[in-house]
Amino acid sequence: MADKPFQHHYPDHLNHCYGCGRLNEHGLQIQSFWDGPGGEEAVCRFTPKPHHTAIPGFVYGGLLASLVDCHSTGTAMAAAYRAEGREMGSEPALRFLTASLKVDFKRPTPIGGELEIRARAVEVKGRKVVVESRVIAGGEVCATGLVVAVRAPEHLFKD
Amino acid sequence: MADKPFQHHYPDHLNHCYGCGRLNEHGLQIQSFWDGPGGEEAVCRFTPKPHHTAIPGFVYGGLLASLVDCHSTGTAMAAAYRAEGREMGSEPALRFLTASLKVDFKRPTPIGGELEIRARAVEVKGRKVVVESRVIAGGEVCATGLVVAVRAPEHLFKD
Numbered sequence: 001m002a003d004k005p006f007q008h009h010y011p012d013h014l015n016h017c018y019g020c021g022r023l024n025e026h027g028l029q030i031q032s033f034w035d036g037p038g039g040e041e042a043v044c045r046f047t048p049k050p051h052h053t054a055i056p057g058f059v060y061g062g063l064l065a066s067l068v069d070c071h072s073t074g075t076a077m078a079a080a081y082r083a084e085g086r087e088m089g090s091e092p093a094l095r096f097l098t099a100s101l102k103v104d105f106k107r108p109t110p111i112g113g114e115l116e117i118r119a120r121a122v123e124v125k126g127r128k129v130v131v132e133s134r135v136i137a138g139g140e141v142c143a144t145g146l147v148v149a150v151r152a153p154e155h156l157f158k159d
Numbered sequence: 160m161a162d163k164p165f166q167h168h169y170p171d172h173l174n175h176c177y178g179c180g181r182l183n184e185h186g187l188q189i190q191s192f193w194d195g196p197g198g199e200e201a202v203c204r205f206t207p208k209p210h211h212t213a214i215p216g217f218v219y220g221g222l223l224a225s226l227v228d229c230h231s232t233g234t235a236m237a238a239a240y241r242a243e244g245r246e247m248g249s250e251p252a253l254r255f256l257t258a259s260l261k262v263d264f265k266r267p268t269p270i271g272g273e274l275e276i277r278a279r280a281v282e283v284k285g286r287k288v289v290v291e292s293r294v295i296a297g298g299e300v301c302a303t304g305l306v307v308a309v310r311a312p313e314h315l316f317k318d
Contacts, residue, residue: 065221
């Protein structure tokens with residue numbers, strides 16, 4: 001049985017992000033999961049809408065950057081909980097922000113089907129988590145991502 | 160008097176991009192201009208919608224990445240025309256795609272006002288243009304961008 005997506009563990013008042021906020025009705029509402037219990041990789045599946053196009057037939061790069069961004073900060077949170085041996089969502093809450101986002105577009109990403117973004121925390125150190133990711137369409141890696149995520153300061157958790 | 164935005168020089172069938180397509184009614188429809196005639200920098204002004212939020216009060220990083228992306232490919236096109244001594248939009252048409260996109264978030268970008276993205280082509284060489292940019296809110300640089308843009312292959316220009 002699938003666990004709750006990472007993003008559903010975010011505190012409600014920090015859950016309005018356009019990319020991944022459960023409470024942003026206009027947003028993308030992406031969802032991230034470990035790839036199986038104890039999995040090393042986190043996976044996000046997303047089917048772009050027809051208007052998420054770049055040149056005809058291909059997905060808009062800014063959307064891919066958004067998917068990489070939010071899936072990576074979600075993965076950073078999940079990896080940080082794991083590194084602390086804590087259950088996801090337990091207090092004190094962890095939430096990560098993006099310090100740096102890099103996307104390399106390897107080939108045009110075809111539009112029309114489901115994309116898979118697979119991410120891995122390659123460094124968890126202090127308040128920083130580095131996440132590498134791949135955007136996959138039809139089994140092919142179309143883009144790679146590198147995100148440096150930093151833990152959000154505590155004052156943001158005050159309602 | 161303001162010139163047409165760079166994006167209005169894109170061929171119609173390549174003008175559906177979610178970020179900058181004049182013909183994408185669901186898209187952001189960003190517009191880029193040289194900052195004055197003969198200007199070295201290109202400027203894009205954009206006011207995020209309230210739902211373009213990250214954590215409350217701040218602009219979603221994926222939106223900023225999208226603005227950097229499309230403003231930079233537009234600037235790449237304009238710089239390439241200029242480097243060839245040609246009028247923007249003249250045939251053969253130039254259109255650039257993103258090979259690599261990097262955004263460094265320096266500080267949270269406040270939501271609610273107009274953002275200015277200022278871009279400069281720092282390298283124009285063969286089919287490649289490198290564009291540096293700054294995202295500015297209220298006079299402060301909140302993020303910087305680095306885009307490697309490549310000229311779209313000719314076969315894309317066939318309707």
